[in-house]
Amino acid sequence: xxxxxxxxxxxxxxxxxxxxxxxxxxxxxxxxxxxxxxxxxxxxxxxxxxxxxxxxxxxxxxxxxxxxxxxxxxxxxxxxxxxxxxxxxxxxxxxxxxxxxxxxxxxxxxxxxxxxxxxxxxxxxxxxxxxxxxxxxxxxxxxxxxxxxxxxxxxxxxxxxxxxxxxxxxxxxxxxxxxxxxxxxxxxxxxxxxxxxxxxxxxxxxxxxxxxxxxxxxxxxxxxxxxxxxxxxxxxxxxxxxxxxxxxxxxxxxxxxxxxxxxxxxxxxxxxxxxxxxxxxxxxxxxxxxxxxxxxxxxxxxxxxxxxxxxxxxxxxxxxxxxxxxxxxxxxxxxxxxxxxxxxxxxxxxxxxxxxxxxxxxxxxxxxxxxxxxxxxxxxxxxxx
Amino acid sequence: xxxxxxxxxxxxxxxxxxxxxxxxxxxxxxxxxxxxxxxxxxxxxxxxxxxxxxxxxxxxxxxxxxxxxxxxxxxxxxxxxxxxxxxxxxxxxxxxxxxxxxxxxxxxxxxxxxxxxxxxxxxxxxxxxxxxxxxxxxxxxxxxxxxxxxxxxxxxxxxxxxxxxxxxxxxxxxxxxxxxxxxxxxxxxxxxxxxxxxxxxxxxxxxxxxxxxxxxxxxxxxxxxxxxxxxxxxxxxxxxxxxxxxxxxxxxxxxxxxxxxxxxxxxxxxxxxxxxxxxxxxxxxxxxxxxxxxxxxxxxxxxxxxxxxxxxxxxxxxxxxxxxxxxxxxxxxxxxxxxxxxxxxxxxxxxxxxxxxxxxxxxxxxxxxxxxxxxxxxxxxxxxx
Numbered sequence: 001x002x003x004x005x006x007x008x009x010x011x012x013x014x015x016x017x018x019x020x021x022x023x024x025x026x027x028x029x030x031x032x033x034x035x036x037x038x039x040x041x042x043x044x045x046x047x048x049x050x051x052x053x054x055x056x057x058x059x060x061x062x063x064x065x066x067x068x069x070x071x072x073x074x075x076x077x078x079x080x081x082x083x084x085x086x087x088x089x090x091x092x093x094x095x096x097x098x099x100x101x102x103x104x105x106x107x108x109x110x111x112x113x114x115x116x117x118x119x120x121x122x123x124x125x126x127x128x129x130x131x132x133x134x135x136x137x138x139x140x141x142x143x144x145x146x147x148x149x150x151x152x153x154x155x156x157x158x159x160x161x162x163x164x165x166x167x168x169x170x171x172x173x174x175x176x177x178x179x180x181x182x183x184x185x186x187x188x189x190x191x192x193x194x195x196x197x198x199x200x201x202x203x204x205x206x207x208x209x210x211x212x213x214x215x216x217x218x219x220x221x222x223x224x225x226x227x228x229x230x231x232x233x234x235x236x237x238x239x240x241x242x243x244x245x246x247x248x249x250x251x252x253x254x255x256x257x258x259x260x261x262x263x264x265x266x267x268x269x270x271x272x273x274x275x276x277x278x279x280x281x282x283x284x285x286x287x288x289x290x291x292x293x294x295x296x297x298x299x300x301x302x303x304x305x306x307x308x309x310x311x312x313x314x315x316x317x318x319x320x321x322x323x324x325x326x327x328x329x330x331x332x333x334x335x336x337x338x339x340x341x342x343x344x345x346x347x348x349x350x351x352x353x354x355x356x357x358x359x360x361x362x363x364x365x366x367x368x369x370x371x372x373x374x375x376x377x378x379x380x381x382x383x384x385x
Numbered sequence: 386x387x388x389x390x391x392x393x394x395x396x397x398x399x400x401x402x403x404x405x406x407x408x409x410x411x412x413x414x415x416x417x418x419x420x421x422x423x424x425x426x427x428x429x430x431x432x433x434x435x436x437x438x439x440x441x442x443x444x445x446x447x448x449x450x451x452x453x454x455x456x457x458x459x460x461x462x463x464x465x466x467x468x469x470x471x472x473x474x475x476x477x478x479x480x481x482x483x484x485x486x487x488x489x490x491x492x493x494x495x496x497x498x499x500x501x502x503x504x505x506x507x508x509x510x511x512x513x514x515x516x517x518x519x520x521x522x523x524x525x526x527x528x529x530x531x532x533x534x535x536x537x538x539x540x541x542x543x544x545x546x547x548x549x550x551x552x553x554x555x556x557x558x559x560x561x562x563x564x565x566x567x568x569x570x571x572x573x574x575x576x577x578x579x580x581x582x583x584x585x586x587x588x589x590x591x592x593x594x595x596x597x598x599x600x601x602x603x604x605x606x607x608x609x610x611x612x613x614x615x616x617x618x619x620x621x622x623x624x625x626x627x628x629x630x631x632x633x634x635x636x637x638x639x640x641x642x643x644x645x646x647x648x649x650x651x652x653x654x655x656x657x658x659x660x661x662x663x664x665x666x667x668x669x670x671x672x673x674x675x676x677x678x679x680x681x682x683x684x685x686x687x688x689x690x691x692x693x694x695x696x697x698x699x700x701x702x703x704x705x706x707x708x709x710x711x712x713x714x715x716x717x718x719x720x721x722x723x724x725x726x727x728x729x730x731x732x733x734x735x736x737x738x739x740x741x742x743x744x745x746x747x748x749x750x751x752x753x754x755x756x757x758x759x760x761x762x763x764x765x766x767x768x769x770x
Contacts, residue, residue, distance in 0.1 A: 023735065024735070025714065025735060058736060058737035058740065059735055059736050059737070060735070061737070062731055062732055062735055062736060062737055062738075063732065063735045066732070105710065106709075106710040107710075140656055140658070143658075144657060144658070222714075222717040223713060223717065224710060224713055224714055224717065268657055269654030269655070269657065269662075269666065269669075269676070270654070270655070270656055270657070271525055271655055271656055272529060272653055272654065272655070272678035272679065273525070273528075273529070277654075278678070281654065281676060281678050284654075284669065284676045285675065285676045285677070285678075285682070290670065291654070291666060291669045291670045291676065292670070293657035293663070293666045293670075294657065297670070324491075325490065325491040325492075325609060328608060328609055329410065329607075329609055332607035332608060332609065346447055347447055347448065347451070350408065350409070350410060350444055350445070350447060350448050351443065351444050351447060352443035352444070352446070352447055353447070355443065
């Protein structure tokens with residue numbers, strides 16, 4: 001039973017973290033570090049009393065007088081948003097990996113908290129795959145993203161992406177299309193939707209999945225906030241698939257985070273003439289990413305050992321492939337047109353007559369040769385292969 | 386100076402090897418082994434006197450009475466063909482690797498000799514790259530093969546392939562188109578050309594490069610002979626590029642040989658929806674092949690260390706990418722429309738006013754912001770990125 005002071009503690013912690021999320025840019029590694037050292041409430045106290053380090057105070061101090069954490073929480077609740085923090089039952093432990101991972105582009109550390117919209121729970125994300133790629137994707141890219149999303153969703157995996165145009169929206173739709181769970185991690189406050197063209201999509205995702213952000217309501221997306229957001233996409237997933245990415249794509253930043261978190265990174269190739277696939281090709285070439293061509297291959301990479309072991313892709317077997325080399329040699333020596341006697345077949349094949357006879361009998365059993373008019377010839381079945 | 390008995394020796398060796406090439410299927414590992422142990426002339430003697438192992442004698446014995454090695458050599462010379470054997474100055478030493486490599490599909494060992502057509506020499510092949518792939522290639526595959534061949538040929542590398550439809554012919558043409566040397570390794574006797582549609586192409590290759598075969602004139606191509614031929618393509622080259630290959634493509638057999646010979650294997654990806662690229666994707670995925678997207682990347686793999694080191698593919702750098710995260714934060718806080726005063730920018734950015742001022746001055750120097758009407762706004766240059 002949680003005592004009222006226990007509830008007060010949790011609420012105080014939540015308010016402190018809301019405060020911090022309002023005064024610091026998301027993914028500020030110094031804020032994450034100080035919060036881990038001092039605790040959220042102590043850090044807020046120090047900021048208020050100017051007792052934190054000078055540069056921290058300068059940053060946070062400029063905004064601090066203007067923040068209203070309680071009001072923001074109340075207004076968020078009205079909008080159907082909640083602020084989830086470490087210690088809450090639904091806090092996803094997969095984010096802990098961010099504590100140890102080195103910063104990238106001056107963004108790093110676990111989030112102080114997450115604003116969440118949707119009836120599902122963050123801790124349902126134990127089996128999630130991130131699917132990312134270019135906004136300006138080709139239909140090859142979006143078709144592939146949707147197909148892979150549908151396959152992994154059918155297998156019970158949640159699909160995580162960034163709610164953007166191109167690959168992201170295809171991944172979300174591919175998952176929802178088979179009734180799967182999808183999570184959109186945004187780089188702005190959840191009171192609005194960017195891009196505006198995705199209002200309906202994000203509403204649908206909130207209804208069947210989750211929409212998540214490190215940014216408080218009222219925050220607009222910026223390039224830094226996209227970079228910060230990408231680490232969350234990578235950290236919430238078991239592994240990341242990059243479907244299409246040009247050489248300077250934001251998806252490569254997400255790929256970089258996947259590596260930092262020691263999670264499997266996968267890339268879907270495309271035509272080498274396509275600039276949209278060049279970023280993926282570079283990742284595969286460097287060894288950073290494993291080449292995958294389907295959802296099944298993705299599952300083989302991220303799945304439990306042995307569970308999704310695929311057979312090597314094989315074309316349908318043909319009868320003649322099951323023949324020994326020697327039998328193939330005999331078969332090659334049998335004419336199409338005018339039948340040849342056994343010794344003629346033996347000579348063409350370069351083998352003894354006894355062995356040729358045995359071989360021809362076997363081939364006749366396989367239906368590949370027939371004897372007529374004093375000689376052997378190939379059957380229609382043999383010619384069909 | 387070679388004495389007349391020395392010349393007789395060489396001629397006797399040549400005749401013995403022609404004999405063996407006429408009685409054994411190419412790439413018969415037993416023949417290669419016995420020839421290495423006993424020498425060609427001793428092996429022929431034993432075959433003639435039935436002193437070789439029973440199965441060997443059975444095979445060779447059936448054909449032996451019918452072969453006429455001197456006549457074949459004379460007729461070959463009339464056709465402009467020569468039979469090159471180990472010990473000849475032009476014998477390519479890169480084929481020696483086949484002695485140690487384990488057999489594959491019951492084909493193996495170095496060739497007993499090679500029938501050659503063309504004024505170039507086999508020992509010019511110290512720097513050669515094999516380019517192989519599907520006969521039923523797409524234009525994506527043939528365009529890519531031709532482009533890669535042109536690039537490596539321009540850099541002085543010979544291009545080796547199999548003279549077939551599809552990827553092979555594109556590789557040969559791509560090389561010849563830039564005046565490069567190309568070698569077609571065929572699976573039949575060089576008195577004719579298969580496919581018949583490539584008579585002119587093979588004539589052109591013989592004129593500017595070389596046409597090579599393990600098969601004596603009069604021999605038709607068979608599946609086993611294609612398998613035997615593939616090991617020669619791999620063995621004559623420093624490395625092999627597979628451009629397009631379905632999952633049951635002969636090119637995968639050549640790829641397998643490349644691995645057995647410990648030479649670099651490279652694969653060109655394509656759309657994952659294309660069955661024509663599925664074989665290549667499987668090779669890359671398994672780690673057997675390195676993904677390459679261009680001739681330059683091929684050269685980086687096969688070239689001498691450091692000679693062809695490529696820069697990571699980069700998009701053209703933009704001014705804002707050279708900014709620190711802090712300057713980007715300031716830039717993000719500057720409005721597009723109505724100018725904002727310095728303290729307003731500072732508050733939006735969440736930093737101190739002194740630092741905001743410094744940042745804005747820097748950005749003004751970069752031409753990204755301008756001060757007018759009492760405030761800061763973004764310049765057109767900033768908006769263009």
